[in-house]
């Protein structure tokens with residue numbers, strides 16, 4: 113069985129991956145996202161799962177940076193999964209001092225860095241005086257809370273982490289929007305066997321030539337006149353020189369088609385550097 117590295121255990125990554133890949137893979141949990149990437153880069157695992165983007169927060173920049181700068185692992189699949197955030201901790205033994213806010217006593221909230229933006233309204237209303245402390249995963253926050261037995265320290269994480277670490281669920285679904293979706297990427301040196309999908313995507317990185325006015329316009333028009341749909345374009349610093357950017361572009365379509373390779377050739381002809389991060393099936397959540 114192929115081995116898949118995930119941030120875990122008991123994380124949103126694990127929930128989302130089990131839903132999409134099922135039991136035909138062996139899951140190996142790592143505490144840090146750098147370890148998740150390195151596991152596959154070093155050959156310890158065949159594939160890695162990376163949370164890459166969220167409805168409310170946008171791209172997880174740290175993870176995009178790793179994918180682009182630190183490893184050479186092609187994207188093999190993507191899927192979108194709904195994320196329900198839960199408040200997890202020990203209830204206060206004291207009666208609440210503020211009838212309108214049962215969490216007034218909370219001093220510290222532990223979770224993954226992408227979580228506060230997804231629970232902004234709840235946190236503003238109930239946890240305004242609490243300090244947020246970033247930990248390596250939502251499950252790590254719940255684990256730490258389980259070791260403290262202190263009602264003033266809570267975590268935001270998965271229902272399964274609450275069960276597995278034996279820390280009570282205080283409040284379910286505290287995310288701002290019911291449709292809080294996260295996009296996950298599966299990366300690895302070899303393409304795994306997956307269910308076929310009618311939706312294919314290609315992700316490329318484009319670096320523009322410095323002395324070519326209107327280069328971005330030319331890049332976009334190479335796609336536009338061929339009626340190739342782009343689902344995302346984001347500029348990111350090259351990290352080599354201040355003010356130098358590359359573009360991270362998600363394209364709807366497959367490299368097998370004639371149109372896409374010819375668009376890429378046209379972009380290269382004006383002096384752009386193009387790196388293909390992957391051409392892969394895209395799966396959307398069907399609610400089951």
Ligand SMILES: O=C(O)C(=O)Cc1ccccc1
Pocket residue numbers: 119122123124125126163195224226227248249250251294
């Ligand atoms: O920490 C986790 O549970 C993760 O898998 C990362 C994450 C955090 C929040 C939303 C989606 C993924």
